[in-house]
Amino acid sequence: MDWVATFAVILDSAIRLSVPLLCAALAGLWSERAGVVDIGLEGKMLIAAFASAVIAAQSGSAWAGLIAGMLASIALSLVHGFAAITWRGNQIVSGVAINMLAAGLTVILGNAWYGQGGRTPTLEGAARFGEVTLPFATTLRSHIPVLGLIYDEVVSGQSAPAYLAVLALVVTAVVLKRTRFGLRLRAVGENPAAVDTAGISVAGLRYGAVIICGALCGLGGTYLAVSQSAGFLPHMTAGKGFIALAAVIFANWRPWQALWACLLFGALDAIAIRLQGVALPGIGQVPVQAIQALPYLMTVILLAGFIGKSTPPKASGLPYVKER
């Protein structure tokens, strides 16, 4: 039974590490399915982490922090939308700008307000999202051998934003595939002229997608600062927004595949942490950096078409110009 416990612990830590990835990946997916390329996921998560930590610390409520994180992230999303949709600017350039803006602003404001090198105060009690124990967790653990343990260790005991992320995944999958809004949104990413001809506002749909993208990045950033950690640290997203971007590509712009990609990248991260300084039988010590590099390397190889084929939305990255 020992290996089951170890497996459960690694799976648990993989899930914790993949929650922010999943939020950001879903965010990127919404934006890109609507034809707006977003490499500013990283910056939006960062500003959300900062805003949520500040408001949670001031108000003592983690939920107030979550709302603040989402609003801050949506604000940056609207900047991106204004540049990319209204002014048809270069979406990559705008994304780079947003990442730099967030990286700089969070440190300056954090330093000016709290003077601890950009950190925010440590969150305690209700100011931080605690573990939610699902019903029957302990009962099932003692009565059902393997699954009970996994239910208690992995499924139960996550924090509220993690469950919200799973909810967001289900909603994303259903809305994109099964609703009129989802169909139109996907159409606007493939052939905006057709949507326009049907009398539906291209800009309206794209703004909608960009706002949803902001809200989801906000959820991911809040999870980092108010659930996983107990406060904001400068540059705490540490490239997660870019791994999420890789996960979107890996998932071929599809929600459920995005979940698997995020879990895979989260598991790699968990394994890298676990293998630090451990010699494997027969192989010896695996350099941690090799495992950390895998998500980036796999994405490059995938994009180059060496494994599978990636088919991004046709109109992604292209501003829509109405013909007159």
Next chain:
Amino acid sequence: MSAAPIDLPRWADTALVPLVSVAAALVIAGLVVLGIGESPLEATALLLRGALGSAEGISFTLYYTTNFIFTGLAVAVAFHAGLFNIGGEGQATIAGIFAALACLWLAPLPGVLLVPLAVLAAAGGGALYGLIPGWLQATRGSHVVITTIMFNFLAATLTVYLLVEVIGKPGSMQPETAEFASHAILTPMHRLLAPLGVKLPATPLNSAFLLALAALVAVWALIFRSRLGYAIRTVGANPGAAAYAGISPARITMVAMAISGALAGGLAVNEVMGVQHRLLLDFTAGYGFVGIAVALMGRGHPVGVALAALLFGVLYQGGAELSFDKPAITRDMVVVIGGVIILFAGALDGLFRRVVASLLRIGRGD
């Protein structure tokens, strides 16, 4: 908001639009300063005095300018080919590894041979690391933007691995290589100019600055006065027309990315060979990203890049001095200004062209 691009006189397009967007960016920065309870005017005065008020300040400013010239030119050359290279950080990192290995392994060579070889190694490393994404886009269809983002992270993890496990200084807890031999480094400017009777304080400014000036001229000649430059600009303007004229867009994509990477390697030459004299983690420190702002603001022209690089040099050095006097205003302010400039001069270009157009129309009175 109109669909047609706005026609502006050439001087307004090349000078006024960037100036207006930079001014707007500085106003935003001033608002942030105001928001954290400091006076923007006082901050500006301290910043300018710190950057330009003394020989030492000016030397530091030019040292930072060197970095921005290299990374700005790197982005600009790729822009001319219609490519967006956000991999400057990664290319400079690999260039740093190549330069460090050259300086350490070729140490028995005399300085006159060793230094040029190490500079070439840096350029070669950067070029190779730019060439691969270029090759992948040209032949496999993967977009340079995404590949270079991933390559930045790959370069960073590779450096950690090399410094911790392979070429790190033995017995040191710091992830860095041993210090280079004294003949394997670039000459500091205060020593270079001493024989000419110019007395400068000891600063990080070194002969890489001269290399950066040479790179400005070389890029101008390459882009605007050579066959290859014409081909690069043609592919950037219209790949279809270029192919019709017998220019291979695939080949130009690879060549432009390699040149871009080699220029980014200049950052490693200045930092690793000129200042640190060893390879250490994160020496690129975001210069590669600010290079995007430099190239956008400079409109991709070497003269513009030089002026924009100087502005960021002033902001970096002045910002460092400013943060001594006003600890609340850290140098991250420069990152914010860079971000806003990228947003205004790059993504919101259309908005600012419109603003300038209406300004001019008011000036003409119609």
